[in-house]
Amino acid sequence: MESTPRPAVSIVIPTHTEKRWPSIVRAVAAAKSQTYTPAEIVVVVDHNPELYRRARRDLSGVTVLENLYTQGVSGNRNTGAFHTSTSLIAFVDDDVSMGPEWLGNLIAPFSDPTVVGAGGGICPDWQTGEPRWMPEEFLWAVGGSYSGMPTTVSKIRNVWSAGMIVRRETFLAVGGFRVGFGKLGNQNRPEDTELCLRMSALGGGHWMYVPDAVIRHEVPAGRSTFGFFIRRCYAEGRGKVAMAGLLDGSESLGSERDYLRSLPRAVVRNLGAAARGKGVGHALKAGGVIAGVAAAGWGGVVETVAARRTPQRVTAEATR
Structure with missing residues (x-):
């Protein structure tokens, strides 16, 4: 009996500032270290020519692109996603790290053809220690999984783009992330949730939460106040x-x-x-x-x- 071929996946990493250079390097290294080898790693720079030149020069073994849309993370991610040709597209932020089994764990639910996307657990990586006043129910405020979320692989309404994977066909059918709706400056709008809802609505597909597909999301001192x-x-x-x-x-x-x-x-x-x-x-x-x-x-x-x-x-x- 022939085994089912493993789906090809690309990893897209959006970035925008040189201040995160050490984090960018770490995120790229983590993407390269995956046991489930990605077909391509794409770093997309959001309207920052100096960072683009540095990434082109110093990040080996990855594709480096410039955001083709107006400034903002939604267009940045779309630039990378639309460049790829794999059946699955993963997104990770430039300030996360993950173990080598992350991608393999996150891909597992896609054996079900009704799954349009998946996301994993997010552990806040506090740079100055977790504040005593931070409720576990509000860890989403610093990009983390919060108390009350499933503890086993489960259907879920939405996941977060800090560490998510989508079925390319459905992602393209809805036009990707909504450009102009997302994170830019002081504006912090849930472009990932909005995408999840549109993808689910197309043909009645659903999302899966995979708590064991863990990423660590940096929480710098300025976000611990x-x-x-x-x-x-x-x-x-x-x-x-x-x-x-x-x-x-x-x-x-x-x-x-x-x-x-x-x-x-x-x-x-x-x-x-x-x-x-x-x-x-x-x-x-x-x-x-x-x-x-x-x-x-x-x-x-x-x-x-x-x-x-x-x-x-x-x-x-x-x-x-």
Whole structure:
């Protein structure tokens, strides 16, 4: 009996700043070290000629491209993905590292033809130590897998582009990441979630979460502060409302509603632990949950108001 041929996969690594050069080198080395050998590794530089020249000069054994679209990570990833020709395309950020079995573990679910994509577990790599106030339920704010996610291989609504893999045919059919919707400057919109929803909607496919396909995601000192946490939650609230406006309205936010319903239990659990003398850190985490929800909620309100005003401005200008 003939064995099923192994699908070919390319790895796309978007990058934008020389400040991450050591991380870029480490991410490329990790991609090269995979036991499941990728057909091609593509590094895409986002409108930074100096970094592009350095990458071309110093990164051997990889393809280096410049972003063909407007500035932003969505166009950066699309540039790399559309360049490839493999049936599967993996994406990793330029500030992650992963063990040699990462790619092989992440590819396993694709034996099911209804799987359109997969993502793995993300472990925050704290450069200055994990803050005492950081709730496990909010590790997504620093790009990590959070408490409440599946612990075994499971269907999931969406994964994160810090370490994900997509079926090329479906990715191309939906046009890839939505250019102009994503992370740029202070804007932090969930371009990966939005992509996952569009890919799932095409033909009823689904995503898989593979917790053993772990990457380590750097969390520098500047992202370990309470101020960053609040800004990130606020941006997430705005981004999710903006995403709903692009898709099917509030119907696309079902997972977010389920998540919010779980947070009161986290507050009660941490306050109870603090009352039993298990440390003030639990009380701080309870406060972190409340602050994070408040910041995200305010962001959602701001985005909702802005969205309602935009058509009015357009109409007013059109009648002049």
